[in-house]
Amino acid sequence: MAALSRPRCLVVGGGVAGVTAAVALAQAGRQVTLCEQRPTLGGKASSFVPPGRSQLVDNSQHVLLRCCTSLLALYETLGTADLIDWHDSLPLLAEDGTRGAFRAWSALPPPLNLAPAMLALPGLSVRDRLMLGLAFGRMILADRHRPDDRTFAQWLGRCTTTHLDRGFWRLMLTSVLNAEADQVSARYALLFFLDGLMRHRQAYHLGVPRVPLSVLHHDAPIAWLSSRGHRVCTRTLATVRPDTGGFAARLGEATERFDAVVLAVRPEQVARVVDAELATELVGDLPATMTAESIVGVHLWFDQPVDWPPVLGLMRHDVDWVFALDGGRRLSVVTSAARSWQGLSPAAAAQRAVAALRAVDPRLPEPSAHAACREAQATFVPAPGLDARRPGAATTVPGLALAGVWTNTGWPATMEGAARSGYRAAEALTGQELVPTDLPRQGLFRVTC
Numbered sequence: 001m002a003a004l005s006r007p008r009c010l011v012v013g014g015g016v017a018g019v020t021a022a023v024a025l026a027q028a029g030r031q032v033t034l035c036e037q038r039p040t041l042g043g044k045a046s047s048f049v050p051p052g053r054s055q056l057v058d059n060s061q062h063v064l065l066r067c068c069t070s071l072l073a074l075y076e077t078l079g080t081a082d083l084i085d086w087h088d089s090l091p092l093l094a095e096d097g098t099r100g101a102f103r104a105w106s107a108l109p110p111p112l113n114l115a116p117a118m119l120a121l122p123g124l125s126v127r128d129r130l131m132l133g134l135a136f137g138r139m140i141l142a143d144r145h146r147p148d149d150r151t152f153a154q155w156l157g158r159c160t161t162t163h164l165d166r167g168f169w170r171l172m173l174t175s176v177l178n179a180e181a182d183q184v185s186a187r188y189a190l191l192f193f194l195d196g197l198m199r200h201r202q203a204y205h206l207g208v209p210r211v212p213l214s215v216l217h218h219d220a221p222i223a224w225l226s227s228r229g230h231r232v233c234t235r236t237l238a239t240v241r242p243d244t245g246g247f248a249a250r251l252g253e254a255t256e257r258f259d260a261v262v263l264a265v266r267p268e269q270v271a272r273v274v275d276a277e278l279a280t281e282l283v284g285d286l287p288a289t290m291t292a293e294s295i296v297g298v299h300l301w302f303d304q305p306v307d308w309p310p311v312l313g314l315m316r317h318d319v320d321w322v323f324a325l326d327g328g329r330r331l332s333v334v335t336s337a338a339r340s341w342q343g344l345s346p347a348a349a350a351q352r353a354v355a356a357l358r359a360v361d362p363r364l365p366e367p368s369a370h371a372a373c374r375e376a377q378a379t380f381v382p383a384p385g386l387d388a389r390r391p392g393a394a395t396t397v398p399g400l401a402l403a404g405v406w407t408n409t410g411w412p413a414t415m416e417g418a419a420r421s422g423y424r425a426a427e428a429l430t431g432q433e434l435v436p437t438d439l440p441r442q443g444l445f446r447v448t449c
């Protein structure tokens with residue numbers, strides 16, 4: 001009976017943003033219905049079974065960093081935080097075959113703890129290292145004043161080299177923001193380098209899920225919500241209309257009333273959930289003006305385990321990151337901002353990935369099977385000035401909140417951005433403080449201004 005008296009909240013969209021909003025609202029004492037049109041939750045961070053196989057694999061290997069405090073808080077709540085493997089040393093391979101690792105030196109305070117790693121990066125000339133040092137020095141000075149009126153390439157100006165542009169910046173920046181230095185706002189590049197790598201000793205640690213994303217974003221949320229008396233409806237398309245003192249929602253064939261609603265769908269999907277006039281008020285011209293970039297994920301299966309490190313970043317190669325999974329029997333290969341892979345069939349993409357890996361290890365055997373997934377609209381490009389057009393969680397309609405990676409969290413299109421947006425939407429509806437705190441500033445970042 002207690003559940004019946006709780007305010008009823010509908011969350012439309014079961015991606016990471018919607019799942020987080022649903023969990024946060026449930027924690028805040030609301031009675032939640034989470035509605036997803038597809039058969040599974042997870043949205044862009046989900047798994048699939050490739051044709052001819054029985055194993056669930058991810059649409060592309062997703063990773064996170066320790067600075068992803070909202071996503072990790074969600075995983076803690078769902079009891080899945082232990083399913084992430086953490087790497088504090090990131091092996092890197094340069095095009096000339098030299099190897100190195102991105103690893104902090106614990107004896108020094110942040111950000112000096114990363115200086116030895118920067119100096120030891122493989123395949124760089126003295127001039128590259130000098131420019132990298134200058135660029136990082138400028139970033140630290142720009143900590144509190146992060147410009148959004150120019151691209152990172154413009155901000156770097158002469159503090160770079162062609163080699164760095166195609167190597168280090170491409171591997172680090174493009175992998176996280178999924179766009180090139182001449183596309184992304186300097187603010188987002190600085191967010192990644194300062195908050196994501198430097199400001200806390202562990203911020204840069206790389207988390208790789210040990211299980212398919214479906215365990216994290218489908219199985220666990222359904223189990224958590226259902227066991228607490230909340231409802232998850234998959235294969236259910238929702239439409240919503242503000243109605244006296246609340247909302248009338250059509251969930252598949254049924255009509256129900258709710259006190260509050262979170263729209264956690266993509267901006268171009270909002271007009272399919274609410275009427276056109278309200279959709280325009282909520283998302284403005286974002287669907288038409290926000291540009292997106294693609295990501296290609298290739299899975300290669302081998303009959304025998306291959307000798308490959310668990311994680312390897314490839315600088316100035318045709319693919320960016322390679323993950324050895326299933327005890328070395330599967331390599332998961334990721335390429336960001338993958339425009340040149342456009343139009344390739346899965347077989348051709350797999351062939352291209354194998355060729356790229358053979359450039360690293362000519363002894364790599366022929367894979368026994370492959371699967372490839374190219375998400376053409378994987379993530380939005382965090383271009384200069386975009387933030388001013390990203391709406392916040394609160395709307396002018398009482399009881400209606402927005403979530404989704406594209407809302408204005410100050411974060412780029414990552415699972416963390418989606419999780420933050422979910423907590424913010426729950427905050428907007430409940431008035432409670434729900435967004436988990438960031439990692440504290442350590443070392444010199446306690447005093448920079």
Ligand SMILES: Cc1cc2nc3c(=O)[nH]c(=O)nc-3n(C[C@H](O)[C@H](O)[C@H](O)COP(=O)(O)OP(=O)(O)OC[C@H]3O[C@@H](n4cnc5c(N)ncnc54)[C@H](O)[C@@H]3O)c2cc1C
Nearest residue numbers: 013015016017037043044060062063238378404405414415
């Ligand atoms: C290939 C790829 C690789 C990536 N790699 C990483 C990575 O390594 N690390 C990282 O942090 N991020 C990564 N990302 C980005 C991250 O996955 C996304 O930014 C994030 O998952 C977006 O979540 P979301 O909830 O905002 O949106 P979505 O995942 O798009 O969720 C929206 C959901 O709403 C549903 N929906 C829409 N309309 C309705 C309706 N009317 N009724 C019911 N349901 C509806 C949709 O079906 C969808 O499931 C990657 C993305 C892709 C595509």
